[in-house]
Structure formats: C-alpha cells, structure tokens
Amino acid sequence: MIVAERKSIPELVEILKGHKKILVLGCGTCVTVCLAGGEREVSIISSALRIASKLGGQAFEIEELTIERQCDNVFIEQAAEAIEKSDAVLSLGCGAGVQAIAERYANKPVYAGLNTAFLGILEERGVWKEKCAACGACVLHEYGGICPITRCAKHMLNGPCGGSREDRCEVRPDRPCAWQLIYQRLKSIGQIDRLKQIWPPKNWRSSLDGGCRVIIREDHRI
Amino acid sequence: MNNLPLKIYFFYCSNSLDPETLNRFSSEQGSDKLKTISLPCSGKVDILYLIKAFETGADGVMLVTCKQGECRHLEGNLRAKKRAESVDSLLDEIGLSRGRIVVIQFKDEGGVEEISRKVEDFRAKIRDLSSETLKLNSSLSITVGR
Numbered sequence: 001m002i003v004a005e006r007k008s009i010p011e012l013v014e015i016l017k018g019h020k021k022i023l024v025l026g027c028g029t030c031v032t033v034c035l036a037g038g039e040r041e042v043s044i045i046s047s048a049l050r051i052a053s054k055l056g057g058q059a060f061e062i063e064e065l066t067i068e069r070q071c072d073n074v075f076i077e078q079a080a081e082a083i084e085k086s087d088a089v090l091s092l093g094c095g096a097g098v099q100a101i102a103e104r105y106a107n108k109p110v111y112a113g114l115n116t117a118f119l120g121i122l123e124e125r126g127v128w129k130e131k132c133a134a135c136g137a138c139v140l141h142e143y144g145g146i147c148p149i150t151r152c153a154k155h156m157l158n159g160p161c162g163g164s165r166e167d168r169c170e171v172r173p174d175r176p177c178a179w180q181l182i183y184q185r186l187k188s189i190g191q192i193d194r195l196k197q198i199w200p201p202k203n204w205r206s207s208l209d210g211g212c213r214v215i216i217r218e219d220h221r222i
Numbered sequence: 223m224n225n226l227p228l229k230i231y232f233f234y235c236s237n238s239l240d241p242e243t244l245n246r247f248s249s250e251q252g253s254d255k256l257k258t259i260s261l262p263c264s265g266k267v268d269i270l271y272l273i274k275a276f277e278t279g280a281d282g283v284m285l286v287t288c289k290q291g292e293c294r295h296l297e298g299n300l301r302a303k304k305r306a307e308s309v310d311s312l313l314d315e316i317g318l319s320r321g322r323i324v325v326i327q328f329k330d331e332g333g334v335e336e337i338s339r340k341v342e343d344f345r346a347k348i349r350d351l352s353s354e355t356l357k358l359n360s361s362l363s364i365t366v367g368r
Contacts, residue, residue, distance in 0.1 A: 009315040040270060044312075047273045052316040 001121070002030040002094045003128045004037060004114040006045060013052050015111050016060065016090060023086035024049070024113070025079060025101065026066030027093040034128055036114050037092030039066040045092065045113065070097025076104050083108055136206030136213060142194055144185030149202070151178035157199040227255045228345050231275040234286035235264040235302075237294050238328050239337075247334045251341070264288065265298025272309040272323060282348040283309075283323040284341065290327060299327065319351040 007015075016022055024046045032038030046062045053060040065082045067075045070093030083089055083101070088109040091098040095116040102110035118130035133150045139157075140147055149155050153171035160179035163170030167180045186192045204210060234244065248258050257280070261267055264287035275283050285306050287299035306325045314320045324344055328337075 009312070010317075040268075044270050044273055047270070047277045048312055048316050051273075051277055051318070055317045 001033055001119070002096075002116060003034045003118050003120045003130070004031050004094055004116045005034075006036055006041065006092070006114050007112070009045075009048050009052050012045070012049060012090065012113060013056060013058070016049070016053075016088060017058070019060070019088040019109070021061045021063070021085065021087045022049075023063050023065060023079075023082050023089045025070065025082075025089055025091050025093070026064075027070045027091075027097050028066055028068045031092060031094060031097075031114060032066075033122070037094075042066055042092060045090075070094075071100050073100075073104065076101060134207070135202075135204070136210075137203065139199075142197065142199075143182045144189060144191065144194075146178060146182045146185055148178055148182065151175075151181070155202070157202060159195065228281040228348055229254065229279055230256050230341060230345065231280040231283045232256055232258045232286070232341070233261055233264070233267055233271070233275075233283065234258065235288055235298070236260050236262060238264070238286055238288045243334055243337070247337050250334065250338065256341070263293065263295045263298040264302035265293070265295055265300075267302050267305060269305050269309055269312070272306065273312060276313065276318070276322070281322070282344055284344055285323065285325045286328045287325060288327065289329055292329070321351055322348060 006012075024042050026032070026037050026039050026042035028038060031041075035041065042064045046064050049060055050062055063082055063086065065079055067078050069075045070091060079101075083105050086108070088111065089101060089105070090111050090113045091101050092113045093101070094114065095112065098110060098112045102108075119132040119134055120128050120130040123129045130150055132147060135149050139149075148157055153169050153175070154161055156179065160177060161170060164177035164180065165173070167177055169175045169177050183192075183195070186194055206213075244258065248256060259271070264285060267285060272283055272285075283306075285302055287302050288294070290299065293299040303325050306323050310320050310323050313322055324347075326340055328340075
C-alpha cells in the first residue's frame with residue numbers, strides 16, 4: 001500500500017495562510033490504513049489546525065470530510081459540494097489523490113497535507129517499511145521475493161557490495177544487508193543457483209527516471 | 223495576567239477510581255474548573271479525544287490510568303500513555319507548551335484529598351508554563367503573551 005505521513009502543523013498553517021474556509025479531505029483507503037489521512041486523522045488535524053490558527057490570529061473555518069478514495073472520480077464526485085463551498089482544499093490523500101482532486105477542480109487551490117513516502121507494508125504494530133520502488137520491471141522472481149532495488153541501498157543486482165558488516169548494510173547500519181536476506185531466502189527455497197545468473201545494469205526507463213508513466217489497457221477502452 | 227480559572231479535563235479509567243470518591247471530588251471542584259470523562263479503560267482514550275479537549279476549552283488534561291501491570295485489559299494503560307505523549311508532542315507543534323497533558327497512574331487509596339492534591343499540583347504547573355490562556359470558546363478572549 002501507499003504509505004504517507006502528515007506534514008507538521010506549522011508547515012500546514014503556512015501552506016493554508018490567506019485562506020479562510022478550508023475543507024480537510026481524507027481518504028478511506030491506503031492513508032487510512034497507515035494512520036495518516038483517514039477519517040480519524042482528518043478530525044485530529046482539523047482540531048490541531050483550529051487551535052493553531054486561532055493562536056496565530058487566523059482562525060480557519062474548517063470543514064471535515066472523508067471519501068472512500070481520492071484517486072477515483074466516482075468517489076471524488078461525492079465531495080463536490082463541500083469542495084465548491086471551500087476557499088481551499090487540504091487533501092490528506094496520497095500524491096495521486098491530491099492531484100486527482102486538483103485536476104478535477106482546477107479553479108480551487110488544492111494542497112497536500114501529507115508527505116507521500118513509499119509503497120510498503122505494516123511489518124509490526126506501528127511500523128511501516130518500504131518494500132517496492134515501483135520500478136516498472138519487477139525482478140522479485142530472481143531474488144526470492146526480496147527486492148534488491150528497494151532494499152539494497154546501492155540497488156545492486158549481482159550480489160553484495162562487500163561493505164556489509166555482521167549482516168548490516170554499509171550505508172544504513174540500522175538495516176539488514178538485502179543480499180544477506182536474498183541469499184538466505186534463495187537457499188531456503190532451493191533456488192540458490194539463481195545467483196549464478198549475471199544481470200546487466202538495470203534499464204531505468206521503465207521507472208520514474210524515464211518520465212511520468214502511463215499504462216493503457218485497450219481491452220477496457222471503447 | 224488572565225485570572226480565569228484554569229479548566230482541567232479529567233479523563234479517568236473507571237477501574238482506577240471509586241465512583242463515590244470521584245463524585246465528591248467533582249462536586250468540590252465545580253464544573254467551571256473541572257470536567258470529568260469516564261472511560262471503561264484508559265486504553266479507550268484516543269488522540270482525538272485529547273486534542274478535542276484543548277479545542278473545546280481545556281487548559282490542561284489529566285489522564286488517570288491503572289498502575290503499571292494492573293490494567294484489567296493488560297495494555298490499556300500503556301496505550302493511554304503513548305497517546306498522551308503523542309498529543310503532548312502535537313501541542314508543541316501547534317504552538318502550545320509541552321506539559322499540558324499528564325498521565326497519572328493511580329490506585330484509589332488516598333481518597334478525595336489525594337486526587338485534589340494532584341489536580342492542584344497540575345494546575346499550578348500549567349499556570350507556570352506560560353502566560354497563554356487558551357480559551358477557544360468564541361465568547362471568550364484569547365491572550366497570547368510569550
């Protein structure tokens with residue numbers, strides 16, 4: 001899922017400066033699960049902004065609303081009335097959601113209330129970790145389900161860098177060496193021979209480095 | 223200096239306080255100074271409840287939990303403490319001082335006198351924090367003097 005975290009209150013107050021009627025718009029999908037932008041977080045952030053704005057002499061008038069998904073027009077429509085009434089929208093969706101709202105309501109300032117961080121999973125209570133960089137050319141089948149792009153700090157495709165110490169990454173000693181994990185996983189599933197394959201340098205054109213990506217499914221287009 | 227009475231919102235675990243003690247304590251304090259909110263367990267408290275308390279007029283929030291290791295629901299008091307710490311940090315971000323929210327692990331042994339003492343100690347602490355008076359009810363004025 002997409003994992004995000006909220007911006008600081010001082011940053012949000014600065015972003016919203018000059019506006020009066022603000023719609024704080026939450027999203028009921030990924031950002032709800034990562035406890036950043038769901039209905040509950042909308043209420044918390046709204047309350048915090050009311051207090052902060054009154055202390056600063058601005059006194060925002062905040063309306064709160066959460067829709068199921070901000071990345072889907074069917075749900076965005078449900079927020080139409082509230083968006084029209086507002087001076088500005090503070091979206092607590094991921095970056096895709098913020099932009100979807102902004103495109104649909106081009107004459108309304110739409111601001112991001114979160115920093116969208118990564119694609120990841122909840123590994124333990126209260127801890128989300130990045131797992132996927134959305135590089136567009138998945139090679140997880142070659143590495144026992146452990147991604148060297150995301151989890152190796154140097155994105156090495158053909159074995160460790162030689163800098164790891166006691167199973168820890170040289171660049172990030174608080175992280176395990178991904179190649180140690182890959183080796184152990186391939187060994188446990190009987191696919192250690194995969195490591196004999198030498199891969200050429202990664203073609204990054206399928207990732208963000210190749211520009212904004214588009215996927216088209218003609219079988220779903222009339 | 224604002225002379226309005228400081229209002230404390232008093233969230234308490236109903237397993238940690240005897241109802242009779244609490245009723246006597248509440249009536250002694252008066253509703254303009256104290257608002258009591260009962261919880262089935264301190265773990266039920268949410269960040270939203272605590273921040274809303276400040277939005278609706280609290281100058282300080284006290285959260286009474288069972289003592290360490292004595293929570294009937296095992297981790298409720300630990301969750302409550304973490305959430306209170308989170309709100310303390312949020313209040314700092316907002317522009318208010320830290321220290322406006324306090325967690326007290328309490329076993330009802332000292333009766334009304336002990337609770338009253340703790341509340342008055344907390345009131346004194348809040349009064350010393352800064353000269354801000356946080357009264358967000360629109361009928362009251364807000365003074366900020368840092």
